[in-house]
Amino acid sequence: MEQVSIGVVGSAGVIGQKHAAEVAELPNTRLAAVHDLNAEAAGQQAAALGTRSYDALGDMLGDPGVDAVTIATPHPLHLGVALDAFAAGKHVLTEKPITAAPSEADRMVSAAAEAGVKLGVVYQNRFRPDLLLIHEMVEGGELGELYRTLLDAASFRSQAYYDSGGWRGTWDGEGGGVLLNQGIHYIDMFQWLGGMPAAVTGHVSALMHDIEVEDSASALLEYPNGAHGFLHCNTTQAPSQTRLELWGEKAGVVVTDHEVKLYRPEVGLRDFSAREDAKPFDKPDISALPLMPGARTADHKDAIADFAQSIIDDRDPAAPGEEGVKGLELAAALIYSGCTGQKVELPLDRDDYDNLLDELRGGRKLGA
Numbered sequence: 001m002e003q004v005s006i007g008v009v010g011s012a013g014v015i016g017q018k019h020a021a022e023v024a025e026l027p028n029t030r031l032a033a034v035h036d037l038n039a040e041a042a043g044q045q046a047a048a049l050g051t052r053s054y055d056a057l058g059d060m061l062g063d064p065g066v067d068a069v070t071i072a073t074p075h076p077l078h079l080g081v082a083l084d085a086f087a088a089g090k091h092v093l094t095e096k097p098i099t100a101a102p103s104e105a106d107r108m109v110s111a112a113a114e115a116g117v118k119l120g121v122v123y124q125n126r127f128r129p130d131l132l133l134i135h136e137m138v139e140g141g142e143l144g145e146l147y148r149t150l151l152d153a154a155s156f157r158s159q160a161y162y163d164s165g166g167w168r169g170t171w172d173g174e175g176g177g178v179l180l181n182q183g184i185h186y187i188d189m190f191q192w193l194g195g196m197p198a199a200v201t202g203h204v205s206a207l208m209h210d211i212e213v214e215d216s217a218s219a220l221l222e223y224p225n226g227a228h229g230f231l232h233c234n235t236t237q238a239p240s241q242t243r244l245e246l247w248g249e250k251a252g253v254v255v256t257d258h259e260v261k262l263y264r265p266e267v268g269l270r271d272f273s274a275r276e277d278a279k280p281f282d283k284p285d286i287s288a289l290p291l292m293p294g295a296r297t298a299d300h301k302d303a304i305a306d307f308a309q310s311i312i313d314d315r316d317p318a319a320p321g322e323e324g325v326k327g328l329e330l331a332a333a334l335i336y337s338g339c340t341g342q343k344v345e346l347p348l349d350r351d352d353y354d355n356l357l358d359e360l361r362g363g364r365k366l367g368a
């Protein structure tokens with residue numbers, strides 16, 4: 001197989017249109033069909049892109065000419081579409097977050113494994129050359145043992161943004177706020193590079209917007225080795241800013257909107273600290289190296305092309321379903337901690353979180 005035939009679900013939305021156009025353009029994919037609740041828009045789209053539209057998802061999934069689907073519906077619908085697709089033997093690339101709750105994400109991952117098909121999540125930042133290099137360095141032990149992490153992902157959304165779709169800003173429609181929608185990209189890159197913490201103590205608030213879900217979230221993280229981390233996401237700040245820091249025994253990296261820097265001490269910090277000839281205020285010499293190979297952006301196209309290639313080569317996609325669960329679990333643990341005032345040990349108890357989500361969907365207020 002040299003080309004994967006893909007059907008796009010939720011094709012008429014902001015991101016679905018992007019999926020459809022990119023699937024039609026990429027060399028290793030073919031746009032086999034589109035489907036959207038808005039059948040009229042999907043029909044016009046199909047005519048413009050030279051493909052066919054299906055009014056019913058089941059008909060698209062029954063088409064033997066469709067090898068795989070991409071899902072670009074609101075997140076609480078990802079699970080249902082994916083389960084139907086797996087039952088029809090189709091591979092699935094779903095938009096982020098993988099689902100609205102970790103229990104659903106677990107179901108999705110095991111259903112894909114049972115069906116023997118690929119499951120990928122669109123985390124396009126995993127294709128950024130600078131982050132790929134940092135990932136390689138972390139995996140290769142170049143940073144040494146990490147003892148501090150930081151993620152600060154602040155952006156701005158107006159009330160008009162939340163009012164632009166009935167599902168936005170609601171527990172029912174999104175299953176969370178900034179953590180699940182905007183922040184999840186950064187949370188995924190944060191856990192991909194820095195690993196998963198063992199415990200989360202968080203705060204969540206709706207500070208600026210008339211919404212049910214959080215627009216501001218902060219957490220203190222504890223890692224299995226005792227290291228500490230701090231995570232913050234919001235949609236209440238302009239100008240926006242992103243900052244990710246990983247500080248290890250052998251080196252630290254700082255990724256901002258403008259630069260990526262590697263700070264490397266002349267010797268490992270533990271060894272330096274333990275030197276017997278050191279004076280009380282001695283510090284190691286540090287070399288600061290800019291680290292910015294190529295472009296610092298990546299696109300949906302990279303994730304779709306990689307997913308198709310993972311089917312062709314029979315390998316894992318860059319962000320397989322299991323990886324999609326991790327970022328969501330971290331976001332959910334923060335919400336749980338923020339709502340209950342408890343420190344949450346990971347893995348997050350799925351039943352406890354589902355019960356909390358039910359209460360939030362039923363009208364329980366954030367922080368109450």
Ligand SMILES: NC(=O)c1ccc[n+]([C@@H]2O[C@H](COP(=O)([O-])OP(=O)(O)OC[C@H]3O[C@@H](n4cnc5c(N)ncnc54)[C@H](O)[C@@H]3O)[C@@H](O)[C@H]2O)c1
Nearest residue numbers: 010012013014015016036037038072073074075095096097
């Ligand atoms: N990877 C990224 O950078 C990125 C960016 C933005 C959004 N997203 C994700 O993409 C998804 C969609 O977001 P959006 O901003 O495009 O939303 P949107 O509201 O613009 O589009 C959603 C589309 O899904 C369709 N839809 C709704 N229910 C459906 C159903 N049952 N069957 C078929 N179609 C249905 C709607 O008609 C609409 O066309 C979300 O999960 C979001 O988190 C990802």
